[in-house]
Each structure stands twice: as structure tokens, then as C-alpha cells.
Amino acid sequence: MLSRDGEIGFSIRKLAQRIGVDPMTVLHHFGSKDELLRRIADRALATVELPLTSTDWQADLRKVAEAYRNLAHRHPRLFHLHFRYHTTGPADHASSEVVYRxxxxxxxxxxxxxxxxxxxxxFILGYSLAEAEGLLRPISPDDEAELRTLDPLACPVTLALIPAFKGLDRNAAFDMSVNAFIEGVARRNA
Amino acid sequence: MLSRDGEIGFSIRKLAQRIGVDPMTVLHHFGSKDELLRRIADRALATVELPLTSTDWQADLRKVAEAYRNLAHRHPRLFHLHFRYHTTGPADHASSEVVYRxxxxxxxxxxxxxxxxxxxxxFILGYSLAEAEGLLRPISPDDEAELRTLDPLACPVTLALIPAFKGLDRNAAFDMSVNAFIEGVARRNA
DNA sequence: CCAATAAAGTCTACAGTGTAGCCATACTCG
DNA sequence: CGAGTATGGCTACACTGTAGACTTTATTGG
Structure with a gap:
């Protein structure tokens, strides 16, 4: 499945075999593999659950951010495709409309x-991508072992933060970050 | 060149032919294509120009953000590799140390x-990636034409913003955004 | 200095990829 | 009914990464 393995390891031939048709059939239908992936990404992106716009712009922004993070959680490999084939479908326009409004x-x-x-x-795409790729995961024992090999003179703060990384609450971190951005925006015109 | 074309279109055989050696030589040297790309990404990431830490934490954050954006500008396809093979070399640890400090x-x-x-x-990786991929480019006439086909009832704000998109100053937008984040952080503990 | 060992480079072969070109089939419309 | 058009499928081609065996080169120990 594409959501799990991503574009890597995905091939027209395998897909065709799985659905029991000739590879050329699916290729003719979509024109090219790139176009196929673009269409798949479009379809997946369109499932983002957008909020209705309210009178609280800060809440609206938070909801959009959460919606995209949830989408990335459902389809961990999607945002790679999105960045590669910058697909901007109707759902994107709808959500960016919410943001701009x-x-x-x-x-x-x-x-x-x-x-x-x-x-x-x-920001939210990058955060979601990073999270989906495992960059923001609470560090594993292996990661911790690697971190501990760092030069204590060069990276004292990083080393001191290891417990904080181990206990990282991803939801809280995301909320904090979105709030920081929103707070900065709110403060801009105050 | 990898900086221009990215991992797509890049092959061991082409590289080997360009430097005049057998493809198997380069493969044996790096173990696999993935490992080769990982090493290349490592090398390129290490060229990020980090600031010396000062007493002004806000200025430090701004400098780190700028350093990564400049890096993405030098190597537009680099961050795709970075997200795929989440390579964390010494330079990354050095720069994250600056951020944490x-x-x-x-x-x-x-x-x-x-x-x-x-x-x-x-945020800065996502922003740099988006910018390198052309998502933040001032819109082209084609993009504008596509935007104008949007439903005015559904996306009035987006349509009204078209002139702003056309005149978008990417540097100013980046500064604004980083400042918003920093401002939000500063305000958090105030 | 030479032999043994390790390392590096090279050739061939294989399984897998996207897709162009061509043919058969089916379906639609005058 | 017949012509035209979309749709599905087969073959072939150029290309990919890389496993395996083989050859050359470098290194090291006696």
C-alpha cells in the first residue's frame, strides 16, 4: 500500500498485478506514473477534514493545522508526494482560503x-512531514546512545535535554508550536 | 548534477560515466545507492554556515533559520534527500545545539x-523545502489564470489576494514568519 | 624482498522498471 | 449496419540497482 511504503517500492506493474489488470491498462489510463502519483496524492489530500470557519481566527488556524497533521498521520507518505508534485487541488484551495481568511x-x-x-x-506541512518521517519521534535507545557520543563541550544543551526528548509529548509539542506562531501573528498587529 | 535535478534522473551509471569509472566501483565504494545519496546529503548539509552563538537568542535563531534557507537555495533538492534519509550529521547537531541553547x-x-x-x-526545513520546490514562488501567469477559475463564493479572500501573491517578497515573507514564531516564543514566558 | 592477505576495481548477468508502438476488442453514433 | 473512437493488452526497448565471480592492485608480515 502506498500509504505505508510510499512512492519507493511502488511500481505500476505491482499495482496492476494486485488489481488483476495489465500494466499498460493502468498506464494508459493515467498517462504516466508521475500523473498517477499526482492523482493519488490529489485524492488523498482531498480527504483533509477542514473546519467550518468561525469568528475565532486563532481557533480556525489551529483546526487547519490539526487537520493537516491528522491527514499526515493517516497517510504518512503523502506529504513527500505533495512536495514533489506540488499538487494543489480543490481541498488545498479550500483550506488555504480558511487560513487567509x-x-x-x-x-x-x-x-x-x-x-x-x-x-x-x-510550517504545518513541514511539521507533518517531519513527524511522519520519524524526525520528531521520541528518541529510541539507539538514538540516545548516538546522542551520548556527542562532545559534551560542543553540545552541552543537547545532552542535557535528552530526558526531555525521551519524554517528548508530540501532541503538546505541536500545540505549543502552533500557538507560538499564532501568538506571534496576533502580537504583530497589536 | 544532483543539486539541479535531484534524486530523480540520478543514477549510479550516469555518475560513473561522468567521472570515467566503472559503475560497480562507485557502488562498492558506497555500498548502495541509498548510502551514496545519504553521504551526499550529509556532505551538503555540513556546508550550512552556522552563526556563532551570541547573547541575543532571537538573533541566533534568525541566523540559524537564514543559514538553512541559504543552504536550500544553494542546493534546492537537498531537503528532499534530508527528509527521506533523515541524515543527522555533526552539522545538524551543531545547529540544533544553537537552537536549543x-x-x-x-x-x-x-x-x-x-x-x-x-x-x-x-518549520525552517519545511519552509526551505517548500520554497525550493517552488511552492512559495510568486505566482506565474499560468498560476494566476488557474486561481481566477476558483469559485468567487468559495474563495473570495484567495482571489482578493492575487495581487499580493504576485508581488510577494519572499525574503520579507520569510523574515516575517520567523519573527512571528520567535515573537510567540518570547511572549510565552513573559 | 617476497609471499600472503586484503582491498579495490571490473565484467557479466539478472530481475525489475517506465513506457513507446502496435494490435485487438468493444462501444458509440450517424 | 458500418465507421470511428476509446480501451485493454502484448511485445520490445532502454534503463535501473546490484549480486557474484574474477582480476588487478595495494598492504602487510616474515
Whole structure:
């Protein structure tokens, strides 16, 4: 399955065999493998569960962020595809509309809405991708052993933080981070 | 060249032919193609120009963010590799040490430093990746034409923002965004 | 200095990939 | 009914990573 293994190890021939048709049939249907992956990514991205816009722009932003994180959780390999074939379907436009509307009602100028909106997007996509790729996972014993080999003179803070990494609460970390961004935005026009 | 074309279109055989050796030679040297790409990504990541830590933690964070963005600008396809083979070399540890030290001197708890530090990383990596992939590019006439086909009832704000997207100043947008995050962090313990 | 050992490089072969080109079949519309 | 068009499938081709055996080169120990 693509959600588990990602684009790597995925081939038209295997897919065709699994669904019992000729490889050329599926290829003709989609034109090329790239186009097939693009369509799959589109389809998966469209399942993001967007919030209805409310009067609380901060809550709206939080909900959009959570929606994309949940999506990444459902399809861990999706965002790789999204970054590769920057697919922007209807669902993307709908969610970016929510983001822009939220930022606009926060009282920002158009330039700020555009810049910060795209940045907010990049942030939640990057965070979701990093999390899905295992970069934000609470460190394993192996990781810890590797960290402990660091030079204590060069990386004292990192070494001191090892317990914090081990006990990392990913949900709390995500909330903290989104809140920090939102707080910074709110403070900008205050 | 890998910086231009990325992992796609890159093959051991082409590389070997370019440098005039047998493909098997390079393969035996690196063990596998994955290992080769990992090593290349390591090497490129190590060229990030880290700042010396100062007494101004906000300036330090800004410098780290800029350093990674510059790196992504030099090697547009690098961060795809980084996310795929989450390579964490010495340079990464050095730069994350800077980030953690900065956040710590901002007065955060260890859990906050760990969570926000990783999030800051994910943010600048995601932003750099998005920018390198062209997601944050000022929109082209084609993009504009596509945007104009959106339903004005569903996406009024997006449509109204088209001029802002056309005139998007990427540097300013990046500074704004990093500042928003930093501001949010600073405000957290105030 | 030479022989033994290890390392590095090279050739061949294999299984797997995307896909162009061509043919058969089915389905639609005048 | 017949012509045209979309759809599915077969073969072939150029390309990939890499396992395995073999040859050359370098290194090291006596």
C-alpha cells in the first residue's frame, strides 16, 4: 500500500498485478506514473477534514493545522508526494482560503496575509512531514546512545535535554508550536 | 548534477560515466545507492554556515533559520534527500545545539525547549523545502489564470489576494514568519 | 624482498522498471 | 449496419540497482 511504503517500492506493474489488470491498462489510463502519483496524492489530500470557519481566527488556524497533521498521520507518505508534485487541488484551495481568511480577520495587511499564510502552510506541512518521517519521534535507545557520543563541550544543551526528548509529548509539542506562531501573528498587529 | 535535478534522473551509471569509472566501483565504494545519496546529503548539509552563538537568542535563531534557507537555495533538492534519509550529521547537531541553547536562554522549560526546538527545525526545513520546490514562488501567469477559475463564493479572500501573491517578497515573507514564531516564543514566558 | 592477505576495481548477468508502438476488442453514433 | 473512437493488452526497448565471480592492485608480515 502506498500509504505505508510510499512512492519507493511502488511500481505500476505491482499495482496492476494486485488489481488483476495489465500494466499498460493502468498506464494508459493515467498517462504516466508521475500523473498517477499526482492523482493519488490529489485524492488523498482531498480527504483533509477542514473546519467550518468561525469568528475565532486563532481557533480556525489551529483546526487547519490539526487537520493537516491528522491527514499526515493517516497517510504518512503523502506529504513527500505533495512536495514533489506540488499538487494543489480543490481541498488545498479550500483550506488555504480558511487560513487567509483567518489571517485577514486578524487585521493583517494583504502582503502580510500572503506571506504569513504561505509560511503557516509551509510550517504545518513541514511539521507533518517531519513527524511522519520519524524526525520528531521520541528518541529510541539507539538514538540516545548516538546522542551520548556527542562532545559534551560542543553540545552541552543537547545532552542535557535528552530526558526531555525521551519524554517528548508530540501532541503538546505541536500545540505549543502552533500557538507560538499564532501568538506571534496576533502580537504583530497589536 | 544532483543539486539541479535531484534524486530523480540520478543514477549510479550516469555518475560513473561522468567521472570515467566503472559503475560497480562507485557502488562498492558506497555500498548502495541509498548510502551514496545519504553521504551526499550529509556532505551538503555540513556546508550550512552556522552563526556563532551570541547573547541575543532571537538573533541566533534568525541566523540559524537564514543559514538553512541559504543552504536550500544553494542546493534546492537537498531537503528532499534530508527528509527521506533523515541524515543527522555533526552539522545538524551543531545547529540544533544553537537552537536549543537559544530557546533555553529565552527562559523556557526543558520540555518547551525540546518541543519548540524541534518545531522550529521542522518549520525552517519545511519552509526551505517548500520554497525550493517552488511552492512559495510568486505566482506565474499560468498560476494566476488557474486561481481566477476558483469559485468567487468559495474563495473570495484567495482571489482578493492575487495581487499580493504576485508581488510577494519572499525574503520579507520569510523574515516575517520567523519573527512571528520567535515573537510567540518570547511572549510565552513573559 | 617476497609471499600472503586484503582491498579495490571490473565484467557479466539478472530481475525489475517506465513506457513507446502496435494490435485487438468493444462501444458509440450517424 | 458500418465507421470511428476509446480501451485493454502484448511485445520490445532502454534503463535501473546490484549480486557474484574474477582480476588487478595495494598492504602487510616474515
Amino acid at each position: 483567518a489571517l485577514q480577520s486578524a487585521g493583517l495587511t494583504d502582503a502580510e496575509v500572503a506571506g504569513l499564510g504561505l509560511a503557516f502552510y509551509a | 537559544a530557546l533555553q536562554s529565552a527562559g523556557l522549560t526543558d520540555a518547551e525547549v525540546a518541543g519548540l526546538g524541534l518545531a522550529f527545525y521542522a
